[in-house]
Amino acid sequence: MSQYLFIQSQDPFTESRTRHQFDLIGQLHEAGHDVSVLLVQNGVTPARRGARTGSFDRLLDWGVPVLADTFSLEQREIDDADLKDNIGLSSLHVVIDAMLANGKVIWH
Amino acid sequence: MSHPRTLTFAFMEPPFESERTITFFRLLDAALDRDVGVRVFAYEGAVALTFARQQPHGNAVHGRDSAEEAHPLTKDWVQALQEKARARTVGFEWINCGLCVDERGVNDVIEGCGRGGPPDLWRYATDARNTLTIGTR
Numbered sequence: 001m002s003q004y005l006f007i008q009s010q011d012p013f014t015e016s017r018t019r020h021q022f023d024l025i026g027q028l029h030e031a032g033h034d035v036s037v038l039l040v041q042n043g044v045t046p047a048r049r050g051a052r053t054g055s056f057d058r059l060l061d062w063g064v065p066v067l068a069d070t071f072s073l074e075q076r077e078i079d080d081a082d083l084k085d086n087i088g089l090s091s092l093h094v095v096i097d098a099m100l101a102n103g104k105v106i107w108h
Numbered sequence: 109m110s111h112p113r114t115l116t117f118a119f120m121e122p123p124f125e126s127e128r129t130i131t132f133f134r135l136l137d138a139a140l141d142r143d144v145g146v147r148v149f150a151y152e153g154a155v156a157l158t159f160a161r162q163q164p165h166g167n168a169v170h171g172r173d174s175a176e177e178a179h180p181l182t183k184d185w186v187q188a189l190q191e192k193a194r195a196r197t198v199g200f201e202w203i204n205c206g207l208c209v210d211e212r213g214v215n216d217v218i219e220g221c222g223r224g225g226p227p228d229l230w231r232y233a234t235d236a237r238n239t240l241t242i243g244t245r
Contacts, residue, residue, distance in 0.1 A: 009128065041127045071134070092131070092138040099115050099238035100144065107242045 003034045003103035007095060010108055011042035012053045021108045022055035029064050036065040038094055039087075043108075044072045047087050060086050067094060114145035114199060116236040118229060120244055122153025123162070123182040132242055133185050140192050145199035147236060149229040152244075155204040157182040158221040159214040183218050190220050203228045 006025055012018040029035045037059065039047055046053040047068050060066060067090035068083065080089060098105050117136065121128045139146050150157060164179040166172055186202065193200030203224040209215055217223075233239040 009131065040131055092134050093141065095135055095240070096115070096139045096142050096144060099240060100113075100142070102238060105238065105240050107240065 001033055003098070003101065004028055004036070005095065005098040005103050005105045006035070006037045006108055007105065008037050008039050008043040008108045009041040011045045012056060013045060014042070018108070019055045022053075022059060025064060026055075026059055026062065029059070029062060036067070036098075038067045038069060038090060038092075040069040040072050040092075042072075044068045044076060044078060047073075047083050048078055049082055049084050051084075057084075060084060111145060111199075111235050112237050113143070114147060114236045115139055116147045116149065116229075116232040116239040118149045118151065118233075118239065118241040119154045119157075120150070120152040121242070123157050123159075125153070126244075128242060128244070129157070129182065133182075133189070135240070136189055137192070140189065140196055140198060140200070143196055143198050145201075146189070146193065147199070147201045147203075147232045149203055149205070149224075149232055151205035151208050151229075153208075153212075155208045156212060156214045158186050158202060158204065158217040159183060160216045160218045186221070187218060201232075203232075 008021065010018050025035055025037060045051060046056040066086065067088045070089050070091060095105060117132070119132050121132065123129060136146050160183060162181045162183045164174050164181060165177065166174045167177045190200050202221040204217060204221060206223045206225055209223060
């Protein structure tokens with residue numbers, strides 16, 4: 001089992017490739033790997049409650065850990081209360097910690 | 109020799125174009141917060157991040173002069189990270205891809221940043237605890 005941290009910077013409303021990115025994350029999760037996601041930049045937009053993105057919401061339904069970068073949220077005036085359930089808050093330090101733990105950190 | 113507390117970052121985004129540049133610098137800053145040594149291999153447009161002749165400018169539309177505008181320059185951010193690394197006694201190395209530098213004519217770089225090529229990225233990645241590549245898309 002490998003540890004993956006995906007840094008999701010692209011948003012599904014302007015980048016059609018994100019569907020495939022979310023599919024890949026889901027497939028790795030289903031295969032039993034330790035997969036988590038950090039949303040940054042416009043990648044935080046599907047985290048807003050009411051945003052309709054099936055491929056992203058499936059990851060939440062499956063229990064894939066999803067974090068959102070607080071700086072990116074603040075830039076877009078998205079409050080904690082605006083987020084869908086099961087999305088945590090984080091700084092970018094989680095990336096450094098994952099790299100130090102020899103995780104596979106992948107930029108999307 | 110392996111460096112268990114050193115991380116390598118490969119980055120290709122030019123300055124002043126994308127939010128990725130901000131996130132990249134924030135990642136370097138976060139690494140230094142963890143007292144981790146940082147090595148950067150800059151290629152393609154990212155070689156201009158350390159261009160010494162970057163100049164701030166005013167904003168005539170908003171009636172602000174250069175000082176009031178306080179336009180951020182990436183060369184200053186790199187210098188700030190160099191200083192932070194020195195204060196925390198961790199390494200901070202930066203190599204620009206020489207071919208990419210020549211293509212863009214940005215040979216005049218700030219102190220502490222070197223010139224190299226893909227073998228340096230290989231060396232950086234081989235020696236480091238881990239490597240993150242940030243693509244343009």
